[in-house]
Amino acid sequence: MTAEDSLSRIDDDDYPAYTMGRAAELLGATPAFLRAIGEARLITPLRSEGGHRRYSRYQLKIAARARELVDQGMPVEAACRIIILEDQLEEARRINEQHANAAESHRASDG
Secondary structure, three states: OOHHHHHHHHOOOOOOOEEHHHHHHHHOOOHHHHHHHHHOOOOOOEEOOOOOEEEOHHHHHHHHHHHHHHHOOOOHHHHHHHHHHHHHHHHHHHHHHHHHHHHHHHHHHHO
């Protein structure tokens, strides 16, 4: 591995750099919380060669959103479902915007 490879991993939000213990510490949560959101299929941590869970920064951002909702009194399963629905809504909005932009471009080229 080169130094350049190492630097690219530092900036990679999807690189599974955090152990369960470190991830829980960063979130101010417990390993049980991380297991619960994994069981709810909100995030799926990668596994090290030894079988230990590893989390990416992107996954920790999602977990932090779940933690926020749980801290407001929401059950873990409901928090996970809300986050999944928020993500689906954002994706639908992105697709709608792409279609609207394509339609606008088509109208502009016809006119």
